[in-house]
Amino acid sequence: MVEPDHHHFDTRALHAGQRPDPTTGSRAVPIHQTTSYVFDSVDHAAGLFNLEVSGHLYSRISNPTVAVLEERLASLEGGVGAVCTSSGQAALHLAVATILNTGDHVVASRNIYGGSHNLLNLTMPRFGISTTFVDPRDPNAFASAILPETRLVFAETLGNPGIEVLNIGAVAEVAHDAGLPLAVDSTFATPYLMRPIEHGADIVIHSVTKFLGGHGVAIGGVVVDGGRFDWAADGKFPTLSEPYDGYHGITFTEEFGTAALSMRARAEGLRDFGGCMSPANAFYLLQGVETLPLRMARHVENTHRVVEMLDAHEAVSWISHPSHASHPDHELASRLYPNGAGAILSFGVHGGRDAGRRFIEAVDLASHLANVGDAKTLVIHPGSTTHQQMSAEDLASAGIGEELIRLSVGLEDPEDICDDLSRALRASQKS
Amino acid sequence: MRFEVDGRSVYAATGAVPIQRARAEELPLVLFVHGAGMDRTVWSQQTRWLAHHGARAVAVDLPGHGFSEGPALSSIAELANWIASTAEALGDPVHVVGHSMGAFIGLETAAQHTDTVASLVLMGLGAAMPVHPDLQAAADSDNPLAADLMAGWMHGPDQKFGLNPTPGMSMTGTSRAVIETSPKGVLANDLTMCANYEGAADAAASITCPTTLVLGRLDRMTPRRAAQPLVEALGHARVIELATAGHAPMMEEPNVVRATLADHLAACR
Ligand SMILES: Cc1ncc(COP(=O)(O)O)c(C=O)c1O
Numbered sequence: 001m002v003e004p005d006h007h008h009f010d011t012r013a014l015h016a017g018q019r020p021d022p023t024t025g026s027r028a029v030p031i032h033q034t035t036s037y038v039f040d041s042v043d044h045a046a047g048l049f050n051l052e053v054s055g056h057l058y059s060r061i062s063n064p065t066v067a068v069l070e071e072r073l074a075s076l077e078g079g080v081g082a083v084c085t086s087s088g089q090a091a092l093h094l095a096v097a098t099i100l101n102t103g104d105h106v107v108a109s110r111n112i113y114g115g116s117h118n119l120l121n122l123t124m125p126r127f128g129i130s131t132t133f134v135d136p137r138d139p140n141a142f143a144s145a146i147l148p149e150t151r152l153v154f155a156e157t158l159g160n161p162g163i164e165v166l167n168i169g170a171v172a173e174v175a176h177d178a179g180l181p182l183a184v185d186s187t188f189a190t191p192y193l194m195r196p197i198e199h200g201a202d203i204v205i206h207s208v209t210k211f212l213g214g215h216g217v218a219i220g221g222v223v224v225d226g227g228r229f230d231w232a233a234d235g236k237f238p239t240l241s242e243p244y245d246g247y248h249g250i251t252f253t254e255e256f257g258t259a260a261l262s263m264r265a266r267a268e269g270l271r272d273f274g275g276c277m278s279p280a281n282a283f284y285l286l287q288g289v290e291t292l293p294l295r296m297a298r299h300v301e302n303t304h305r306v307v308e309m310l311d312a313h314e315a316v317s318w319i320s321h322p323s324h325a326s327h328p329d330h331e332l333a334s335r336l337y338p339n340g341a342g343a344i345l346s347f348g349v350h351g352g353r354d355a356g357r358r359f360i361e362a363v364d365l366a367s368h369l370a371n372v373g374d375a376k377t378l379v380i381h382p383g384s385t386t387h388q389q390m391s392a393e394d395l396a397s398a399g400i401g402e403e404l405i406r407l408s409v410g411l412e413d414p415e416d417i418c419d420d421l422s423r424a425l426r427a428s429q430k431s
Numbered sequence: 432m433r434f435e436v437d438g439r440s441v442y443a444a445t446g447a448v449p450i451q452r453a454r455a456e457e458l459p460l461v462l463f464v465h466g467a468g469m470d471r472t473v474w475s476q477q478t479r480w481l482a483h484h485g486a487r488a489v490a491v492d493l494p495g496h497g498f499s500e501g502p503a504l505s506s507i508a509e510l511a512n513w514i515a516s517t518a519e520a521l522g523d524p525v526h527v528v529g530h531s532m533g534a535f536i537g538l539e540t541a542a543q544h545t546d547t548v549a550s551l552v553l554m555g556l557g558a559a560m561p562v563h564p565d566l567q568a569a570a571d572s573d574n575p576l577a578a579d580l581m582a583g584w585m586h587g588p589d590q591k592f593g594l595n596p597t598p599g600m601s602m603t604g605t606s607r608a609v610i611e612t613s614p615k616g617v618l619a620n621d622l623t624m625c626a627n628y629e630g631a632a633d634a635a636a637s638i639t640c641p642t643t644l645v646l647g648r649l650d651r652m653t654p655r656r657a658a659q660p661l662v663e664a665l666g667h668a669r670v671i672e673l674a675t676a677g678h679a680p681m682m683e684e685p686n687v688v689r690a691t692l693a694d695h696l697a698a699c700r
Binding site: 053063064071083084228230232247251255262 | 608
């Protein structure tokens with residue numbers, strides 16, 4: 001059997017979406033630091049504004065540097081297209097605002113990033129969009145929570161903070177049986193470790209800020225459109241399947257078919273909400289994507305070394321990473337994530353909140369901050385920072401013990417990471 | 432837009448401009464016909480533009496494709512009759528713009544229904560369209576590999592890198608998704624029809640209506656030389672050769688194809 005004639009993943013991480021600049025020969029992606037683009041003629045301008053022809057007209061809507069990143073991420077995920085946004089949060093908002101209307105409902109995993117939980121739980125209800133949160137490990141829980149007004153199913157491929165492994169195929173089936181799309185936030189996995197569209201997801205969202213950018217230098221997000229969902233099947237998605245006055249009665253499914261979602265997200269979402277990515281940030285993030293395969297392989301390798309070390313350390317009460325045999329999704333992860341289930345893990349230190357604080361104060365190489373997915377190793381103790389106002393009981397119901405430390409394993413020499421952590425663990429036990 | 436042909440529902444994109452409109456009869460009616468396993472959306476760079484530039488544009492989903500009711504038809508000759516019925520339903524002679532299998536359908540319709548077809552613009556075609564046995568086998572078993580193979584062969588080398596004319600979109604990704612989501616069995620049926628059609632050169636020899644061919648020099652599915660017998664049989668055709676286009680010029684070189692359509696329709700007036 002012949003092989004499909006596409007470049008392989010590592011090649012596309014470097015090249016997809018770009019050819020050397022035809023006028024200057026520039027090999028690197030130029031930063032098109034411009035707000036706007038000269039029209040060829042009045043007719044050309046009118047055609048661009050009316051979606052008759054494609055091209056750049058104003059950098060809120062599209063920009064050549066950002067377009068390279070968009071096309072590259074679409075290619076790596078196996079989607080039809082992508083829309084980059086100013087942040088990962090803006091990407092989730094763009095997806096929700098493009099698909100849903102007031103009165104609509106979301107079924108979402110309850111183990112998601114706190115910011116995403118806030119957006120769905122507290123903010124979207126102000127605009128008439130409600131969410132039911134369910135256990136991501138139970139596909140039936142998604143099915144039971146679906147209401148007549150549900151329009152979207154949402155989860156993280158690797159959850160937060162317990163690295164719950166989503167059974168993408170099973171949840172996609174639940175969603176599709178109800179005529180609904182499945183959107184996943186795949187920030188922790190990146191397309192190097194998981195390509196959710198191949199497993200049935202319809203939309204993939206990333207905080208590009210994290211491993212895709214990889215160096216902790218720029219905030220960004222993306223919505224990748226899988227292009228396989230039939231938005232016109234039963235009239236549930238009027239933003240995509242009904243005429244839109246915003247462009248003289250265009251119907252996105254009629255005109256663009258598989259690309260309806262990405263076209264509407266750009267033509268309406270970026271035009272009106274304006275959460276676009278800057279060309280300079282796209283450039284920084286592209287530098288990261290170029291080495292994604294190399295970095296992720298090393299992130300995972302280092303993570304396995306750290307898990308081994310923690311496993312043997314007497315100050316550690318438990319470890320939560322899918323590579324560890326005690327993790328409830330160990331089996332599923334070894335099937336879905338043959339190259340590793342990411343580089344974020346959490347563990348418990350004996351001695352509760354105080355020991356957690358002492359651990360954080362004793363780390364030297366690892367950085368104490370609120371981020372994940374940097375090239376450098378990062379730690380945080382939610383009990384004394386992001387979640388400090390919560391009681392021990394509330395923390396427990398959110399799956400966050402007082403003793404929980406979250407770790408984002410970086411690319412330093414694994415010996416140095418392990419030395420730093422194990423010294424801090426010893427310090428945590430001295431009261 | 433939805434309308435009926437031979438008692439079955441047909442879906443078409445009209446660029447969101449109704450074809451029934453003031454002084455419609457003064458505007459040429461242009462029927463866009465897609466290729467194997469594809470649908471109306473392959474013409475999204477032309478339909479809406481043309482609808483706003485002096486024509487009535489109708490990009491149909493062939494029976495059983497896209498949102499049109501099935502069953503899919505099983506020979507180029509049947510599809511040519513269907514195009515004739517469609518033109519009748521729309522009420523006018525039509526300018527047929529066809530891609531790949533759609534180009535075969537255009538040739539056959541113009542040869543068999545001379546009063547129906549006002550002119551032809553054809554792209555991504557050869558005198559014969561043999562199908563790679565692995566592609567046919569994958570399509571026969573509804574294996575998504577078929578879509579992947581076609582998407583890989585369909586576009587010129589530039590599109591392997593990308594830089595899609597539509598910002599943020601992946602051309603190979605879009606082509607793959609269109610083919611992958613076509614109803615079961617449709618691609619296999621289309622490929623078989625293409626491989627079995629032997630009438631292209633004869634049809635071309637009999638055609639007298641104005642004809643423009645748009646040929647990509649980097650077309651790997653219907654290489655440039657495969658179109659030469661048609662260029663010779665047609666004799667009078669205008670030939671536009673694109674140095675860097677592959678099998679799908681309407682996506683790869685949308686500006687050139689729009690300009691070519693405008694010139695072609697102007698010359699038909
Ligand atoms: C899983 C996940 N999704 C989304 C976000 C939000 O992304 P951003 O900070 O780029 O807005 C984050 C940020 O921490 C995250 O970890």
